[in-house]
Amino acid sequence: MKKLAGVFVLSFPFLVLAQNNCSVYKDAAHKKACELYNRAIEASQGSKTSQIIFLNSIEACPSFAPSLNEMSVPYLKRGDFSTWKVLMDQAVKADPQYLSTRGWCLFKFLRDYKNSFQDLKRAYDINSGIPGYSGDGDYDLRIVMALNQREMGNYNLAIKYFNECIQDNEKKKVVGLFDYLHRGVTEYKCKNYQAALNDLLLETKKYEKLADTYYYLGLTYFKLKLNRKGKQNLLKAKELYLHSGYYRNDPYCEALDQVYLSDINKAIRSLK
Amino acid sequence: MPIKNCFFIFVLIIFIQSTLLAQNKIPKAEKLQEDVGDIKFDPKIDKADFYLCHKDFIIQYYNFGTSYNGGGRGIKDFIYKRYHYDSAYKLATGFITIRFVINCKGQTDRFRLSEIDNHYHPTTFDNGLKRQLLKICKALNQWIPGKDSKGNIYDSYYYINFKLVKGQILNITP
Numbered sequence: 294m295k296k297l298a299g300v301f302v303l304s305f306p307f308l309v310l311a312q313n314n315c316s317v318y319k320d321a322a323h324k325k326a327c328e329l330y331n332r333a334i335e336a337s338q339g340s341k342t343s344q345i346i347f348l349n350s351i352e353a354c355p356s357f358a359p360s361l362n363e364m365s366v367p368y369l370k371r372g373d374f375s376t377w378k379v380l381m382d383q384a385v386k387a388d389p390q391y392l393s394t395r396g397w398c399l400f401k402f403l404r405d406y407k408n409s410f411q412d413l414k415r416a417y418d419i420n421s422g423i424p425g426y427s428g429d430g431d432y433d434l435r436i437v438m439a440l441n442q443r444e445m446g447n448y449n450l451a452i453k454y455f456n457e458c459i460q461d462n463e464k465k466k467v468v469g470l471f472d473y474l475h476r477g478v479t480e481y482k483c484k485n486y487q488a489a490l491n492d493l494l495l496e497t498k499k500y501e502k503l504a505d506t507y508y509y510l511g512l513t514y515f516k517l518k519l520n521r522k523g524k525q526n527l528l529k530a531k532e533l534y535l536h537s538g539y540y541r542n543d544p545y546c547e548a549l550d551q552v553y554l555s556d557i558n559k560a561i562r563s564l565k
Numbered sequence: 566m567p568i569k570n571c572f573f574i575f576v577l578i579i580f581i582q583s584t585l586l587a588q589n590k591i592p593k594a595e596k597l598q599e600d601v602g603d604i605k606f607d608p609k610i611d612k613a614d615f616y617l618c619h620k621d622f623i624i625q626y627y628n629f630g631t632s633y634n635g636g637g638r639g640i641k642d643f644i645y646k647r648y649h650y651d652s653a654y655k656l657a658t659g660f661i662t663i664r665f666v667i668n669c670k671g672q673t674d675r676f677r678l679s680e681i682d683n684h685y686h687p688t689t690f691d692n693g694l695k696r697q698l699l700k701i702c703k704a705l706n707q708w709i710p711g712k713d714s715k716g717n718i719y720d721s722y723y724y725i726n727f728k729l730v731k732g733q734i735l736n737i738t739p
Contacts, residue, residue: 339601348594364591371602371625372662372724378685380591403660404728404736544627546739547637555638 310334313359326354333360339367358388369398370545385412392416393425393434400437401427401546410441422457429543433458436472439479440549448483455479471541471550473499474506478550481509486516502538504530505552511560524564531557602722604666604675611675617720618669624721626739629711631667631721640705640725641737647701654732657690659683663702664724671708690729698727 312334315327329350336343347364350357365380381398384391396412399405413434416424424434435458443451455476462468477492490513496506507530514523534540534554541551602625617623626632633639659682666675678695682688702725711719728736 337600341597341599344592344597344601345594348591351591361591367601370627371722372664372726373602373679374660374662374726375679375681375685375687376592383591402738403726404738542636544630551637553636553638555635 310363322354323357326350326357326360329353330357330360330363334363339371355383356387358384358391361387362391362394369402374403389415389419390425392419394428396424397427397432397434397437400441401429404444406441406444410438410445413438413441431471432469433462433472435461436469436475440475443479443482444549448479451479452476452483468499470500471496471548474503474509475550477506477513478509481513481516484516486513489513490517500539502533504533504538504540504557505550506530507533508552508557508560509550524561527557527561527564531561602664604664604677604722606675615666615672615674616668616670617666618718619720622719623666624711624719626667626711626721626723628721629713629719631711631719631723632709633705634707634709637737637739639707643705644701644725644737645734647704648697648734650732651691651693652732653691654694654729657694657729657732659688659690660685660726660728661690661695661698662724662726663699664722665702666720667708667710667723668720669710669718671706671710673703673705673708676703691732694732 312331313327315324315331318324318327327350329346333343333346333350336346344364344367347360350360351364361380361384365377365384368374368377368380377398381391381395385395392412393416396409396416399409399412403409413424416434417438422435424438426433427437435454439451439454439458442448442454455472459468459472459476462472473492473496477489477496480486480489480492490510493506493510493513496503497510500506507526511523511525511527511530514520514526530552531554532538534552534557541548543551603623624631635642659680662679662681664677664679665673667673676699678699680688680690680695708723711721713719724739726738727734728738
């Protein structure tokens with residue numbers, strides 16, 4: 294279990310909900326909707342009890358976005374994307390700040406890079422270049438914008454968003470846990486192997502025992518003709534994966550640039 | 566324009582509007598299940614002898630790490646190796662989601678399929694395509710049931726979502 298803990302724990306903020314302070318609402322409809330929201334989140338997520346209270350909340354105030362958003366979540370997690378989208382669209386219509394949430398979910402659960410980017414770009418524009426953080430807390434959403442662009446094949450635009458976000462967060466000393474890894478992998482895909490190496494080495498300082506990074510480091514060293522270091526890093530990736538380290542393993546979805554043991558073994562086998 | 570044609574267009578507009586409205590409504594209280602995503606036993610399509618450790622308590626795959634041998638990569642490799650494109654699928658752009666139960670022994674049943682277009686509206690894809698994807702999902706046979714920290718093993722729900730573009734599988738989640 295130790296192997297999973299590093300990332301597993303980080304993924305659960307998605308489930309942790311705080312009670313809203315309903316006294317901030319001045320009108321009776323919002324206040325009532327808010328109180329019902331607070332009751333709904335106390336019941337088990339996705340249960341009939343919880344969903345009915347959310348419906349009551351929405352009935353009290355049809356534009357109460359927190360209830361629309363929260364009611365949508367179990368549909369998303371359980372693969373009913375049509376119902377999720379209906380609720381989420383209404384949340385966004387009621388409060389455009391939910392563009393960030395919808396964009397993140399389109400990226401994570403549906404790999405809908407085009408629509409995810411559109412939402413996040415709108416959130417970026419509305420919020421003066423700061424679209425917020427992902428639901429699981431792992432990402433500044435500018436990183437997700439970069440990944441969306443990369444997956445659509447727009448590498449230059451991807452690097453632009455990576456650089457903007459990382460440079461900004463380096464100044465604030467809040468660089469994300471996987472930011473250098475993703476930019477490094479992107480540079481690798483662009484065949485900029487020296488830039489990839491620089492980022493992947495930075496990632497090892499950020500997250501010392503992440504097997505995924507050493508796998509990509511190994512591949513990068515081979516491209517730079519540093520075969521001995523390449524082999525060392527692949528073996529280290531395997532050792533970390535199996536014994537003393539961590540690997541990416543989100544409980545909901547496969548992460549982008551996630552490495553499997555089969556990838557590491559395949560790379561090691563190709564050396565022989 | 567003849568009156569007959571005007572009437573036809575009028576009916577068509579009403580039909581399209583009512584379809585769109587139907588697609589854009591939030592769930593009704595009377596239609597809610599005990600838990601979102603529950604799959605009830607259907608004797609017409611489900612195995613009567615499908616064993617469940619806890620008949621009334623089926624968890625979600627993400628609760629206690631229900632997985633597949635080789636993880637998501639194992640599932641994808643299995644599917645991509647077996648999927649065969651057919652020109653009859655060329656209009657299929659959107660998502661097909663297959664949800665099912667993995668029991669405490671790692672066996673599967675209660676498969677349900679849903680289909681939406683790339684605007685997330687319900688749609689209908691080619692039957693052959695749906696049959697093929699269902700057959701492949703049913704053939705996946707290396708499931709690892711969910712287990713809590715005390716070693717209790719659970720039945721769980723899982724889904725496989727296919728992102729399709731013109732009948733080709735562009736991505737598989739989760």
